[in-house]
Amino acid sequence: MAQKRIYVLNGHPAAESLTGSVAQSYAKAAQDAGHEVRITHLHDLEFDPDYGFGGYENKKPLEPALEKVLADIEWSEHVVVATPMWWGGLPAKLKGVFDRAFLPGRTFDTRNTTMLGLPAPLLTGRTGRVFLMSDTPGWFFRIAYRNAMMVQIKKQILGFVGITPLKISHFNGASHPKPGRVDRWVKEAAKIGARAA
DSSP, X not given: OOOOEEEEEEOOSSSSOHHHHHHHHHHHHHHHTTOEEEEEEGGXXXXXXOOTTOOSSSOXXXXXXXXXXXXXXXXXXXXXXXXXXXXXXXXXXXXXXXXXXXXXXXXEEEEEEOTTSOEEESSOSEEEEEEEEESXXXXXXXXXXXXXXXXXXXIIITTTTTEEEEEEEEEEOOSSOOTTHHHHHHHHHHHHHHTTO
């Protein structure tokens, strides 16, 4: 298997979490398999998640932490994001990374459009993987919520800027996991990491 450049973003705002364990398991297995890996932990990032006064004409300057995230994504060939689901969406700080860093001219081009009339993505050539931790069972996620958060991540955030194809691993029952389930999730993340998938 050819060596890949992989960027892993642990999207849990706490210093220690199940999400972080899954992200680190993936990163270690990928590195052990010979891939070049960079990992960022959301709790280490210092930036203002509020876009505030900014606009496309008057952009809010990016803090060094966000510049580093963008540089690592641009360096990578495969992007991995591990995130919990909170209130049906991403944690506010993780959403803030995308709100602040994914801007026109760097991640998409509003002056050029796709066949569908959408801004042209500028981060093409990268594949992706998302590890989604939630309490919501998969069947309820599909029937009641129509996989809304997955669609948002896959099509409206990462896919929008060109990170595609993107696969999602959904681990549910995260707050009160049954015995052995956490170990199984961590091992599953390692297996996927070893394949750089």
